[in-house]
Amino acid sequence: MNAIRWVPAGLCLAFISGCSTVAHAPGRRSTGEYLAQAADACRPGDLSTVCCLKKHRLPEACGMTESEAATLMQGTREFEKATSTAANDDADDGWRQHCIDMYARCQSTKKPHWGGPCGSCMERCKGQRQWPFDMCGPGVAQ
Amino acid sequence: MTSDDWRKVIDLGLALANGAELPQDPELPALLRRMAPQVGMTRADAESALGSAPDTAALVKEIHRRTREGTYRLGRTFGASDLLKESGDRAGARKVLEDAMAAEVVPLYRAQLQAYLDHVDDLDDT
Incomplete structure (x- = not known):
């Protein structure tokens, strides 16, 4: 069953149209503000789950619960907002996407399990522009 | 540490x-x-x-x-290996992890790559 849960996320990335029948399920478009605001285009390096949510806004289609999706997208949105000021803008946007991607992994990856305080690690990533794998990562003690 | x-x-x-x-x-x-x-x-x-x-x-x-280089290498590698694994290409997923391991000198990062290698053949991500 678990394998089946995660198949749509991969298929969404490889064959976007293949998820459309699931994503267009009637009555499931308004699952909350967090998904309504997550309509950005997928970017290189996006987690497939993030990309799937951006595209289809339906947590179940992406192998997630609504709670997991809310946490993931809220964190992503808050981080993008916090780092989008002029003072923080620079020519290299790669670190922002890096931090967002690693935060999403920190929140959602179970095999191997990621330990550590994901929110604090996000803050450190914003400051140092590199994810602190010494604090948050696979195999790190909680 | x-x-x-x-x-x-x-x-x-x-x-x-x-x-x-x-x-x-x-x-x-x-x-x-x-x-x-x-x-x-x-x-x-x-x-x-x-x-x-x-x-x-x-x-x-x-x-x-x-x-810094190891951190970004890990990020790219975990992303690539997950995509390959999700598409059913576990051999490809293993290969990108092993390639990163060959380049990595930081013991912590090597241990974290190994953690992914240990799970590369798992059939699900939960």
């Missing part, structure tokens, strides 16, 4: 990259002696670098470089 050591040395590396000079901190040599093995350098490498200010600065930059 303490996370505080990593944070401090990366902050120093960032300061040097921005044109600052190393602070006159009596704790700095001990910090660098602790951090050198954490990024795959020998204590002898660290010790010899502590003899002069320019060499000490170079040591900080090298430690910073190793943490």
